[in-house]
Amino acid sequence: MKETNPSPETSDEMQQKEQFPMPEIPRSASPVPSLTSLHATPGRGPYGDSRYRGNCSGLLIKDLLMYFQPRSVLDPMQGGGTCRDVCRELDIPYTGHDLKSGFNAMNPECFCNLPKFDFVWMHPPYWNMVRYSDDIRCLSNASSVRSWEMRMRHVIRNCASVMSPRGHMAILIGDGKHNGRYLALPFRVLHAAALEGLWLAAPEIIRFSHGATSSRKVYSSKLIPRLHDVCFVLERDRQRSH
Ligand SMILES: C[S@@+](CC[C@H](N)C(=O)[O-])C[C@H]1O[C@@H](n2cnc3c(N)ncnc32)[C@H](O)[C@@H]1O
Numbered sequence: 001m002k003e004t005n006p007s008p009e010t011s012d013e014m015q016q017k018e019q020f021p022m023p024e025i026p027r028s029a030s031p032v033p034s035l036t037s038l039h040a041t042p043g044r045g046p047y048g049d050s051r052y053r054g055n056c057s058g059l060l061i062k063d064l065l066m067y068f069q070p071r072s073v074l075d076p077m078q079g080g081g082t083c084r085d086v087c088r089e090l091d092i093p094y095t096g097h098d099l100k101s102g103f104n105a106m107n108p109e110c111f112c113n114l115p116k117f118d119f120v121w122m123h124p125p126y127w128n129m130v131r132y133s134d135d136i137r138c139l140s141n142a143s144s145v146r147s148w149e150m151r152m153r154h155v156i157r158n159c160a161s162v163m164s165p166r167g168h169m170a171i172l173i174g175d176g177k178h179n180g181r182y183l184a185l186p187f188r189v190l191h192a193a194a195l196e197g198l199w200l201a202a203p204e205i206i207r208f209s210h211g212a213t214s215s216r217k218v219y220s221s222k223l224i225p226r227l228h229d230v231c232f233v234l235e236r237d238r239q240r241s242h
Pocket residue numbers: 048049052053054055056057076077078079080081082083097098099100103104105106123124125126132137138139140
């Protein structure tokens with residue numbers, strides 16, 4: 001899509017920013033009452049390396065960890081270490097790996113010597129939107145979106161194998177288009193997780209993409225801009241019919 005120069009913010013846009021409050025939050029016994037299916041907090045917090053391409057905010061991770069109160073956390077694709085730094089602040093034992101340091105999350109052997117974890121945080125490449133390396137094992141180098149989905153399924157299976165019985169797995173995923181066609185990555189992730197015996201432990205969380213580079217672009221054609229990622233919090237599906 002062709003980009004043109006940004007124009008100044010219109011008064012409509014400025015009004016919209018100020019006018020729309022969030023829906024009311026029902027009272028509950030949640031230890032994090034502000035954690036809802038809409039995660040709109042701007043900023044990323046002092047976590048991880050903000051220069052790491054494709055890094056995410058630590059604020060949603062922090063809310064999830066305060067909610068689930070895990071005794072240990074695994075991030076198999078830690079990139080710039082955002083989850084690591086949140087765990088450090090919350091004093092939760094953390095194990096982090098990445099393909100860049102030789103850990104291939106698709107390979108079950110890499111998980112053989114790992115203990116069980118109460119919480120797995122995963123923020124995989126959104127297929128080829130950012131290329132993280134030339135390593136063919138990198139999910140960003142999958143030859144097609146179907147191959148990316150298959151790879152995700154292996155990663156989810158391996159991570160599920162080191163989840164404690166009360167464990168949860170949170171997967172943050174965005175979406176985009178390839179050759180003009182929506183990829184539907186969140187739907188593919190949920191499908192892959194269901195095939196591996198996992199299901200939603202919470203509503204899908206819509207995480208507002210404050211500060212995304214794509215928001216600063218200007219397009220000459222009309223489009224409905226995507227302003228969010230999706231975070232699935234999963235657990236073992238005890239009601240799964242075999
Ligand atoms: C979206 S980034 C993670 C960013 C991280 N959440 C942060 O805030 O910095 C995805 C990461 O997955 C890693 N990765 C891709 N394929 C992998 C694989 N097969 N095994 C392990 N890590 C992989 C990439 O190297 C990259 O660091």
